[in-house]
Amino acid sequence: MKYKTSKKEREYSLAYYYERRDQVLKEAKEERAAKRVREGKRPYGQPRYMDDHGYIIVRHPITGKHQCREHRIVMESHIGRPLTKGEVVHHINGIKDDNRIENLLLMSASEHSKLHAGNNKCREGEDNPMASLNASQVRVIKHSRKITKFLANKYNVSVFVIRDIRSGRTWKHIK
Ligand SMILES: [Zn+2]
16 A cells, blocks of 8 residues: 655654653643742652751652651651651751751650740751750760660650660760
8 A cells, every 4th residue: 555644644653652752741741840830839840859948858758648858757767667746856956958867856846845945946056956954964864774764754855865865876975
């Protein structure tokens, strides 16, 4: 059969489809992203970005949940379980995108608000995260043979604070 190829027929070929497919998908994605930006929303496809509060946002690698705060995921990975709603992860140096585990402290919401009490929330970097305990208390904790939970109750802090002191992750300078 003699086949006359018009422009349209040429375009409806598999070869042309594959050639165009990636380009078309890319354009569509760019269009969607531009539309979202016009609507004042965050474009899709940004795997890791900083939100308006200065926190790093990622997709949760285990649950797949979108728009999770990375410092919470780092802490979850560190302690080996998901965090509860009442647990807060505090940035020790106040830099909200410094999500190294050494810079994170797990505490209860009430401990956290106590820590920030009197501070302007926007100026987290100026507060002292160790303020809930003083150096002599930390020294006692380091040398104590009591169980972690006992010490946590005694000093009215979470068990994670005690555990971090004992493991040397925090208060390294106190012997
Ligand atoms: Zn904090």
